[in-house]
Amino acid sequence: MDFDLSEEQQLIYQYGDQLAQRFDRKYWMENAATHRFPTEMFQQIADDGFLGVMVPESYGGAGLGLFEMTLFMEGLANNGIPLLSLVVSSTMSLPLIARYGTEEQKQRYLPDLCAGRTKFCFAITEPGAGSNTPEITTIARKSGAGYLLSGQKTFITDANDADFALVVTRTTPRSEVTRKTDGFTLFLVDLKAPGVDRAEIDIRVPMPESQWQLFFDDVQLTEADALGEFGRGFDILFDTLNPERIVVAAICSGLGRYALGRAVEYACEREVFSGPIGAYQGLQHPLAESKALLEAASLMTLKAAWCFDHNRPTGEAANTAKLTAADAGIKAVDASIQCFGGNGFTGDYGIYEIYPMVRLLKTAPVSREMILNYIGEKVLGLPRSY
Ligand SMILES: Cc1cc2nc3c(=O)[nH]c(=O)nc-3n(C[C@H](O)[C@H](O)[C@H](O)COP(=O)(O)OP(=O)(O)OC[C@H]3O[C@@H](n4cnc5c(N)ncnc54)[C@H](O)[C@@H]3O)c2cc1C
Numbered sequence: 001m002d003f004d005l006s007e008e009q010q011l012i013y014q015y016g017d018q019l020a021q022r023f024d025r026k027y028w029m030e031n032a033a034t035h036r037f038p039t040e041m042f043q044q045i046a047d048d049g050f051l052g053v054m055v056p057e058s059y060g061g062a063g064l065g066l067f068e069m070t071l072f073m074e075g076l077a078n079n080g081i082p083l084l085s086l087v088v089s090s091t092m093s094l095p096l097i098a099r100y101g102t103e104e105q106k107q108r109y110l111p112d113l114c115a116g117r118t119k120f121c122f123a124i125t126e127p128g129a130g131s132n133t134p135e136i137t138t139i140a141r142k143s144g145a146g147y148l149l150s151g152q153k154t155f156i157t158d159a160n161d162a163d164f165a166l167v168v169t170r171t172t173p174r175s176e177v178t179r180k181t182d183g184f185t186l187f188l189v190d191l192k193a194p195g196v197d198r199a200e201i202d203i204r205v206p207m208p209e210s211q212w213q214l215f216f217d218d219v220q221l222t223e224a225d226a227l228g229e230f231g232r233g234f235d236i237l238f239d240t241l242n243p244e245r246i247v248v249a250a251i252c253s254g255l256g257r258y259a260l261g262r263a264v265e266y267a268c269e270r271e272v273f274s275g276p277i278g279a280y281q282g283l284q285h286p287l288a289e290s291k292a293l294l295e296a297a298s299l300m301t302l303k304a305a306w307c308f309d310h311n312r313p314t315g316e317a318a319n320t321a322k323l324t325a326a327d328a329g330i331k332a333v334d335a336s337i338q339c340f341g342g343n344g345f346t347g348d349y350g351i352y353e354i355y356p357m358v359r360l361l362k363t364a365p366v367s368r369e370m371i372l373n374y375i376g377e378k379v380l381g382l383p384r385s386y
Contacts, residue, residue, distance in 0.1 A: 005071070008068075009067070009068060009071055012053075012064075012068050012071045012072050012075065013071040013072070013074070013075045014075060015048070015050065015072060015075055015076075016072070016074075016075030016076035016077070016078055016079045016081060016254075017075065017078070017079060019041070019044065019045070019048075019076065019079070019081070020076075020079035020080075020081060022041075022044065023038070023040065023041040023044065023081070024079070024080075024081075025079065025080035025081065025258075025350070026350075027041065028041075028080065028081050028208065029206065029350065029353060031208040032206035032207050032208050032353075033206055035203075035207065035208060035209065035210040036208060037085070037158070037161045037208055037209065037210075038083075038208045041081075041083075042083075042085065042116060043116050045086075045116070046114070046115055046116025047116070049062055049114075050062070050072055050090075051086075051089070051090050051094070051113065051114050051115075051116055052090070052094060052110070052113065052114030053068050053069045053072055053090060054066060054068075054069050054090065054091070054094060054095040054098065055094050055095065055098045055110050055113075055114055056098060059098060059106050059107070059110035059111055059114065060110055060111040060113075060114035060115060061094070061098070061110065061114050065305070065308075065309035066091075066095075066243050066246060066247075066305040066308045066309050067302065067305040067306055067309050069090065069091055069243070069247060069305070070246055070247055070250045070301060070302060070305040071250075071302075073086060073087075073091075073247045073250045073251055073254070074250035074251070074253055074254040074298065074301070075254070076254065077250065077251045077252075077253070077254020077255050077257075077258065078254040078257050078258055079254075079258060080255065080258040080354065082207075082251045082254070082255055082357055083208075083209075084157050084158075084207060084209045085119070085157065085158050085161075085208075085209055086247075087157075087244055087247055087248060087251075087365070088120070088121050088122040088157050088158060089113065089119055089120050089121070089122075089158075089162075091240075091243050091244060091247045092122045092166070092240045092243065092244055093113075093120035093121075093122055093166050093240075094110065094113050094114070094120070095239075095240070095243070096166065096186075096227065096228075096236065096239060096240050097109055097110060097113075097166075097188070097227065098110060099236075099239065100186075100227050100228035100236055100239075101227060102224070104224065105188065105224075105227065109164070109188070118163040118164065119158065119161055119162040119163055119164075120162055120163070120164050120165065120166060121156050121157055121158045121159050121162035121164075121165045121166075121191075122156075122157075122165070122166050122240070123153040123156045123159070123165045123166065123167045123168065123214055124136070124153070124168045124237075125153060125154050125155050125156070126138060126151070126152060126153055126154060127152060127154045127213075131366075131367060131370050133168075133237075134174070134180040134181055134234070135174065135180075136151075136168065136169075136170065137151055137170065137173075137174070138150070138151025138152065138153065138167065138168070138169050138170065138216065139151060139169055139170045139171070139173065140169045140170070140171050140185060140187060140221055141171075143220075145222070145223070146220055146221055146222045146223065147171075147187075147220075147221040147222070147223070147225075148218045148219065148220060148221070149167070149169060149187065149189065149195075149216045149218070149219040149220075149221055150216050150217060150218055150219070151169070151216050152213065152214065152215050152216070153165075153167070153213065153214040153216075154201070154213045154214075155201060155211050155212075155213075155364070156198075156211065156212045156213070156214050157209050157210075157211055157212075158209050158210070158212075159191065159198050159211075159212035159214050160198060160200070160210055160212060161210075162191060163190070163191060163192070164188055164189060164190055164191060165188075165189045165191055165214065166186055166187075166188060166189075166227065167186065167187050167188075167189045167214075167216075168184060168186055168233060168237065169184065169185055169186070169187055169233070170183050170184055170185075171183060171184070171185040171230060171231055171233075172231060181234040181235075182231060182234070183231055184231065184232070184233030184234045184237075185226050185228075185230050185231060185232075185233045186226065186227040186228055186233045186236065186237075187221055187225050187226055187227065188225050188226075188227055189216075189219065189221065189225065191214075193219050193220065194219070194220070195216060195217040195218050195219035195220070196214065196215070196216060196217075196219055197214075197215040197217065198212045198213060198214050198215065199212065199213045199215075200212055200213075201213060204356070205356040205357055205359075205360045206353055206356060206357070207357060238315075241365075241366070242304070242308055242314045242315060242318040243305075243308060243318075244365050244366075245304075245318040245319060245321065245322040245365070245366060245371075246301055246304045246305050246308065246314075246318050246321055246322070248322055248325075248326075248361055248365060249297065249300075249301040249304070249318075249321040249322045249324075249325035249326070250298070250301050250325070251361065252297070252322075252325035252326045252328065252329030252330075252358055252361050253294050253295075253297050253298040253301060253325045253328065253329060255329050255332075255333065255354055255357060255358050256290060256294045256325075256328055256329035256330075256331075256332030256333060256358065257294055257332070258354065259332055259333040259336035259337075259351065259354050260287060260290060260291060260294070260332050260335075260336055262336060262351060263287060263335065263336035263339040263340070263351075264278065264287065266339055266340055266343075266349075267283055267284075267287070267339045270339075270341075277339065278339075283335075283338065283339050286331070286334075286335035286338065287332075287335050287336070287339070289331070289335075290328060290331050290332035290335050290336075291332075293324070293327070293328035293331060293332075294325075294328045294329070294332055296324065296328070297321060297324040297325035297327075297328045297329075298325070300317060300320055300321040300324055300325075301321040301325055303317050303321075304317035304318045304320070304321045315374065315378060316375070316378070316379050319366075319371045319374045319375055319379075320375065322366065322371055323368065323371045323372070323375070326358070326361050326362045326368065327362070327368075329358040329361065330355075330358050330359060330362060333354050333355050333358050334355070336351060336354075337351050337352060337355065373385070373386070
């Protein structure tokens with residue numbers, strides 16, 4: 001067992017420190033305040049070769065794995081830069097196309113995506129189905145030589161800026177399949193196609209990305225727009241949902257670390273009564289406990305990424321990483337806010353604004369309860385409650 005990072009992996013982990021010299025937390029917050037997509041930073045990330053971390057070099061990527069993607073995302077978040085766009089594009093969409101796409105699809109999409117010339121969003125969630133994904137009703141029905149897509153998706157990150165969406169659809173209605181996870185197909189959908197419409201959702205969490213409802217009204221698709229095997233879409237979904245959980249865990253650990261760093265600095269300088277407030281154990285112990293929990297979660301996150309890259313069962317580690325990192329991140333940010341006293345709530349110090357994002361990640365992309373359901377049932381073997 002080797003816990004050392006290679007020189008290349010260390011550089012990837014430190015890339016966030018380098019990027020933050022030009023695009024720092026202040027830049028991120030300025031964009032986050034108005035849900036403006038951080039085009040300049042995104043392009044810089046593309047130019048530095050990081051959008052396609054998990055895409056083979058022959059298609060414009062770096063040919064690395066989820067482990068490196070996780071290091072990259074955690075390194076950004078360590079600097080207070082959590083980019084959900086990189087979750088839905090670089091972690092979910094691009095590697096799936098690289099793994100399951102036809103040669104024509106890979107040539108068509110990947111080089112442009114890696115270069116930042118085009119963007120993908122990922123559309124699973126529906127208002128009616130919620131966490132119960134097998135109940136989604138968006139359907140692609142056979143029509144002549146192609147398919148007509150109809151239905152509605154919700155909370156789709158970047159659906160306005162993205163050129164394409166990876167859409168999880170039914171190709172056979174739920175009533176006609178015996179196993180509820182049968183009859184799904186993933187489609188690559190051009191968001192400029194006739195019949196696609198969107199409406200913005202008013203999200204109160206400061207973040208550059210915006211969230212959208214997507215409506216499909218008989219959008220014309222061809223057979224060549226399907227990604228992977230027809231009717232087996234659910235099977236390939238886990239190749240993207242586990243990575244999503246893993247990089248989101250990395251974001252939580254990084255944000256927690258960023259908040260802690262700020263709090264430690266403040267707690268060493270601020271003097272009330274007889275000395276620096278960081279000496280008071282009422283403040284010191286929550287910071288120390290958070291540090292320990294964050295590092296444990298971060299280690300579990302890397303283990304999960306390693307499992308994925310080595311084709312090992314990944315569900316247990318991915319869910320454990322997401323659960324522990326989200327909890328540790330929230331605890332760390334809360335303990336950090338406490339150190340700042342009243343200043344914790346001011347724009348000048350910018351500490352309170354870290355909380356909404358880390359709190360969001362307890363609920364999305366998969367809620368704490370659904371993770372505990374997974375661990376209860378699939379890991380411990382307890383009976384299903386729903
Ligand atoms: C900012 C943001 C960005 C997002 N981006 C995307 C995206 O890009 N693409 C996409 O497809 N989706 C996206 N989502 C959707 C996200 O994945 C869902 O919001 C999340 O999975 C929860 O589903 P839901 O909102 O329908 O909640 P619901 O399923 O309605 O659940 C509501 C509550 O009930 C609990 N609950 C439900 N069932 C059970 C059960 N069996 N046992 C215990 N508790 C249960 C849940 O844990 C939750 O707390 C995003 C959401 C947000 C807020």
